[in-house]
Amino acid sequence: MRRLCSTIVLAALFAGAAFAANPHDPQKRFTAADQAWARTLLLQRADLPGAGWTSKKSTGDNSTCKSFNPDESKLVETGEQQSREFSRGGGFVTSMAAIFKTTKDAETGWNLEAKTQILDCLAEALGQTSTGSATVKIAARGRLAFPHVAQRTAAFYVRLAFNVQGIKFNADLHFILLGRGRANLALMSLSPGKPLTPLPAGLDRSLAATLARRLSG
Numbered sequence: 001m002r003r004l005c006s007t008i009v010l011a012a013l014f015a016g017a018a019f020a021a022n023p024h025d026p027q028k029r030f031t032a033a034d035q036a037w038a039r040t041l042l043l044q045r046a047d048l049p050g051a052g053w054t055s056k057k058s059t060g061d062n063s064t065c066k067s068f069n070p071d072e073s074k075l076v077e078t079g080e081q082q083s084r085e086f087s088r089g090g091g092f093v094t095s096m097a098a099i100f101k102t103t104k105d106a107e108t109g110w111n112l113e114a115k116t117q118i119l120d121c122l123a124e125a126l127g128q129t130s131t132g133s134a135t136v137k138i139a140a141r142g143r144l145a146f147p148h149v150a151q152r153t154a155a156f157y158v159r160l161a162f163n164v165q166g167i168k169f170n171a172d173l174h175f176i177l178l179g180r181g182r183a184n185l186a187l188m189s190l191s192p193g194k195p196l197t198p199l200p201a202g203l204d205r206s207l208a209a210t211l212a213r214r215l216s217g
Helices: 002-013 032-040 103-113 118-126 203-216
Strands: 054-056 076-082 085-088 091-100 134-143 152-164 167-180 183-192
Touching (some): 032 091, 091 103, 091 203, 118 152, 167 203, 183 203
Antiparallel strands (some): 085 091, 167 183
């Protein structure tokens, strides 16, 4: 799930730094059935409230995070899908699903990645993206109080401080991790402050509940 953290944040904020392929990633032995299953677990446009949402295809997943790179190379993934990136008013939400060959593999992957150190990947990525006209810094980060909506649930937050051509604003980035059986999911939302428009209050909780129901289905 660190891959969602670094890859999507880079694309969403600056479309900047590139990362090399990661030899610590799980082995990819995808099956048609588990690829299809992973796709059914993802965030969909119909899950989002109201009008005004736009979407684009998610960026590729080829990131390597030097500061937090647990070795999952002995684990086997049989399915992996990423939703489109949905944006409105300067904020966005996206999701990723990973299906493992066994429940044990999924639990091992979870135990390796569902830690606050996953946020170190964001700090590393941001260190490569600031430019002369746009900077972003981490103002605060840590675990996020969140309801236990799935068999495995963890949540983290990052408060970002932006300065874009002299315009300063904050944004809250939430990472919600969910898991059950052979499947692990990641939901990420970015909600900016003024002068941009924040996402609806409680959106990440309602979306996490929706994804948790799909996990249980």
